[in-house]
């Protein structure tokens with residue numbers, strides 16, 4: 001009996017490790033290739049070199065792409081975060097008419113395939129003269145990113161003890177003071193998580209970017225994609241490695257925030 | 270305390286609160302006198318919290334008026350009422366230190382920084398928490414958190430302090446300790462306090478007056494002594510202390526002397542100030558401590574059979590079946606009295622002056 005449980009446990013662990021490998025192997029495989037001396041993307045590696053990184057840093061095309069991506073990403077965060085936070089606050093209020101409609105509307109960009117959203121945005125923005133402009137891309141990314149902010153902030157709000165808001169009012173604080181001094185600090189982990197998600201949503205986004213940007217507004221994912229299609233060389237791998245590093249850092253920040261917020265919540269035990 | 274003389278700080282007139290078709294509060298009238306410690310006592314769900322929340326401004330009455338210092342406040346938002354609230358689960362801001370929690374109401378009122386500092390220190394000293402100012406609420410015990418909550422509610426010198434079962438979550442020893450502190454705090458500050466509890470002994474110990482809540486109504490408002498000795502309704506009689514409740518009918522009335530006939534055929538004499546006439550169905554209430562084993566001669570004697578005896582250490586609790594009247598509980602001292610056994614026949618004494626006639630509800 002104990003013997004078979006042992007084997008089942010081992011099998012479970014092995015399966016878990018297998019799934020994990022399946023998920024991260026492609027990502028890990030890229031990293032060594034970016035340091036390879038050979039320009040052909042194959043294993044085994046021929047030798048260690050940083051020349052692809054040098055090539056990347058020397059190429060103005062990449063710099064423009066990075067600059068565009070950062071501008072769009074930061075602007076998206078700047079708009080989607082307050083917008084999503086306010087929406088979550090409104091939605092956290094007890095039932096009002098049409099609440100589920102509004103939720104569905106907000107969440108639709110997450111559910112509808114991006115291509116469809118992208119095509120819709122493309123037709124609309126062409127008419128409005130927003131196609132081929134960074135501001136158009138920012139608006140489109142905001143629509144895609146805001147639902148993530150709504151979700152993370154709503155999660156924080158559901159953890160928020162409403163009695164604290166009453167306590168604040170009883171101490172003489174009006175609605176705005178209560179928001180700045182009580183609500184906001186307590187849902188900050190949710191807001192920051194939402195901002196991180198909003199940034200990565202924009203920073204990764206390629207479908208809308210392809211439809212909505214001209215040569216001037218090429219973003220990093222778009223440049224990466226054309227890089228792999230046209231002249232596949234390890235520079236692309238170097239860029240990918242840098243992006244992975246950035247993602248890992250953001251993920252760590254996110255995890256740290258989650259832990260901090262759960263520490264504040266576990267109060268009266 | 271001259272309760273009747275002072276004009277009320279808060280007056281509730283005909284206040285009701287409906288949730289849908291459910292009447293959580295049903296036409297309450299209540300005057301709160303400046304400086305008093307008044308307690309809302311009642312079972313869970315009787316409407317104590319709802320009434321307190323209407324006072325504090327977190328619920329709006331469906332009907333009726335709430336006045337504070339003569340001004341209508343039932344539509345005034347909570348943050349403009351200047352009422353300190355102590356919540357059951359403390360409701361301290363978890364992201365602020367103790368000092369920041371206490372400074373919060375003063376910051377909101379734009380008190381100068383230096384003054385805030387000294388007032389926070391004074392408030393902390395008052396609740397015996399000196400030295401814990403820089404801690405976060407998570408780093409405090411339940412009792413300490415409740416003290417901070419109390420300090421935060423008094424630091425801005427509110428017109429009134431309301432406390433919703435503030436000691437409910439604490440263990441017995443700590444609760445008694447904090448009761449004493451609360452009482453002395455009330456004496457020192459002189460601020461009017463409205464306290465909510467479902468614990469009758471807590472209500473009796475702390476309060477100048479107690480309002481007994483039942484099913485959304487106030488059954489009686491009185492001093493602890495009056496509530497205990499002169500309950501006005503069967504609910505109050507049974508909720509506060511132990512009481513024998515015997516349903517019967519008025520047989521004759523002569524001044525305030527009444528004779529009561531019970532279903533079993535027995536007859537008892539009692540006194541009644543309440544308006545009742547022969548034929549009325551009533552409840553007779555007798556405290557266990559007002560029943561004794563009969564000594565020869567004087568008083569109203571009834572024969573009874575002993576059903577059960579419970580040993581309580583310093584006392585014995587005796588359950589008897591009184592002939593023609595019903596079951597009664599009384600207590601005897603454990604030592605120095607004639608030993609009694611189950612099944613034994615005894616005589617008990619029920620003096621007419623301690624039997625109270627209550628209207629049947």
Ligand SMILES: Nc1ncnc2c1ncn2[C@@H]1O[C@H](COP(=O)(O)OP(=O)(O)O)[C@@H](O)[C@H]1O
Pocket residue numbers: 288293311312313314315316317318319320
């Ligand atoms: N927001 C609400 N919606 C519906 N019913 C409520 C609400 N708040 C309180 N009640 C009901 O009103 C009654 C009184 O509640 P409450 O004032 O909390 O009682 P207490 O504090 O005496 O235990 C209860 O029956 C409760 O279920």
Ligand SMILES: [Mg+2]
Pocket residue numbers: 314317318319
């Ligand atoms: Mg309650």
